[in-house]
Amino acid sequence: MATVKADDRLTSSQGFLCVGFAGVFSKTVTSPLEVVKIKTQVGTFHCKKGFMHSFLLVYQNEGLQGFWKGNLVSCLRLFPYSAVHLSTYRQIVHLHMDELGYISQWRAIFAGGLAGISAALATYPLEVAETRLTVQNRREPVYKGVVHTLAKIYKTEGLRALYRGFSLTVLGAFPFSIGCYAVYINLDTLWREPQFRFSPLQNFINGCIAAAVAQTLSYPFETVKRKMQAQNPRLPHCGGVDVHFTGMLDCFRQVVRNQGVLSLWSGLTANMVKIVPYFGLLFTCFEMCKQVCLYRNGYIVSPLSYKLAPGVDQSMRPTEVEEVKRYLKNRSFPSRQ
Template sequence: MATWRRDGRLTGSQRLLCAGLAGTLSLSLTAPLELATVLAQVGVARGHARGPWAIGRRVWRAEGPRALWKGNGVACLRLFPCSAVQLAAYRKFVGLFTDDSGHISQQSSIVAGSLAGIVSTIVTYPTDLIKTRLIVQNMLEPTYKGIFHAFSTIYQQEGFLALYRGVSLTVLGALPFSVGSLLVYMNLEKIWNRPRDQFSLLQNFTTVCLAAAVTQTLSFPFDTVKRKMQVRRCLEVFVGG
């Protein structure tokens, strides 16, 4: 069991700002890998290049170096509202799972985090769909001129529901994501053979990486199908350009 305590060292806005800045930096550094992953998932790279390095090199040659960061702007802008909604939802779910003595089990805490992630993803899902389409389109002959143009074009041409195409896969993918998190965090003390409050900085970092690897692997098939659904009606136009 764990006790839920509010961390008084930072205000809520300061925690949100720190999370947003850290997320912006990590997204910007890994944007070319995200681009290669999305292009491989939706099938744009099929028959042309294999592997993230080959896909990235192909995009660089065809559209220029800036193309490696397609969609990164909307991904970074999405961080702040997504983090705010997730933090608010997490506090609500923690309150539901906390007993009268102020304790919450580790399993309940992870479930609360997963549910909060689902809520924030659903609320900000249109920005994720727009990011995917910006990544897939040819930067030299763009269908969408920017975030707001993409939003209005999709809404006018395909309808409001098109902005949420594939969102059901996000909800379904939350189950293996939660299971992966539980598998890792429930066995941390066995992995490191010491109490959790004695973990070193390196052990905590390794744990986060391990949890991310396990959860991403388990939920990746759902993410792949989601990406295909997001670009299904416009993929031929993008590739043809």
Template sequence: MGGVTRDHRLTYLQTFTCTTTAGVTSRTLTAPLDVVKILSQVGTRETKQGFLKAFVNLYQSQGLRAFWKGNLIGCLRLSPFSTIQFSAFYKFKSKLADENGRMSPPKALLAGSLGGMVATVVTYPTDMVKTRLIVQSTDKRKRRYRGIVHAFKLILKEEGLLAFYKGLYVSLLGSLPFSACTFLIYELLDSIWDCPRYMLTPAQNFFNGCVAAAFAQTLSFPFDTVRKKLQAQSFVMKNGGGVDIHPFRGMIMAFRKTTDMYGMKGHWRGNAANLCKIIPYAGLMFMTFEACKRGFLFQNGYTQSLSDDTPLPGVDQTLKPDEVASYMPR
């Protein structure tokens, strides 16, 4: 998905608050789809009967709370991931851009991909712990990890530091087809709209983002499936962490055993839940960000009310927040 464009009428802290609030809201409200997706990829028993039945089985076996397993650490991961990703992107941009600060589309793709890789490497342990928390039972008598901190401590003690990076190389490999597909889809859609990207309407940008995400995530989904199996598998946990192809070692064996068990379609188990998540996630992200932004624009003295974007008469919308405050104190 494309990121939001920073509005100069908001401070950096306000932009950060809007982005974080939007991310946490959209992630929390779509968490059930993410949980079913990951459990389907890992191959736990609740998902053996298909996408829709997985919701029923999970609710009957673990209750409503099961649909939000791992959500807290997933939300905590959002801000550092985005911060590192954009910081790395601008660092690479400074190396790849011309003297006017511009980059060609391929160079922009490279900078974006490298930024995403850096953020993935740095925050990967949190993603691994999230997977472990999702695949374990909510039953206190059966669960292995009592929470986020306990999970970090126990995994470090029982499996060592490298366990936090299980599947990292698969994730980095998967980012290559993902980035390439995203770039190609955006280029194709640009040719269909037949206008410069900066002239696209919000609806067109939303459509482009959803279509690009759907194709790119579907293409790279087998890599994501293997990554989740590697993260979930533990030789010290009962049933190997619930992984359907346990025991296995490495990416190649995981691909082979998954194909043997399910056929080629097995590499896309959970993709239905993933595709169902794209539009509501993007929609919630956009609506929450805009609602939060409207609140700050009103607070900063640019608009007439919290409910719309109607400019306040006499206020120059090109001024920065501190300039508005100095000229028109409220």
């Protein structure tokens, strides 16, 4: 069994901001790896000679700023995605909790998968815009920003183009969830101790392993999805896609026939290299933001440490702590008078 209760010492807005800031910072730092990964998945000319050569070609053709194409829309997508994901996840989990507030591991992972699909549905047009902005040449742009990209796709290709490939998100959620489940049910064996004793470093390693396994299993679906998002006959070289297709199944067939099965995992090297710094920065930034919020709420003595404030009940919510402080302040005022 695994608890899914959030830290009640943070307000909902503080938790949301901590997640948002950590996500934006980690995405921005690892954006060059994401650009190379997307270009490799789509099949642009940058990826023909390997992982390291792709960085050189992007720099030569588009300059240093080319490594941050699409990063703005990717960061903007984080906030609505996180809000919808968190809200949906809590609602699903609440239905499966027992009277003590616990939920089985596989049900928690299943709830996470459904919440991820719901959040992806709400923010999928932004992901399509991110792909289009990433694969185009920054020095010869077809799209000139997030709003312009969405408006132009809608005007020239229709509303369905903004959700092209979404079915692959749904299909990819199943192997992704299976990968997460396969890792987490074996954590006790891996560390030879129960999960409630895991240190922050162990939890970080667990997250990296789970992400690596889950993303590897679902990667072919993401590769085909990126190709479907990028392909457009109105764009130069049809969006840079290395195969031409008429639909999802035809895309799978064309990729396997022309390039082999392993090409469905194109860009996996960049994705694997990205996992450790991405999750490391995400974890570190979230913890730093959390410490600042806990200090502001009066639970710890300094934003630079987790040393608990003396006399503060850590089980109380922030509003309750504030009420207690106000009560003690008002009660001590007459004695000072």
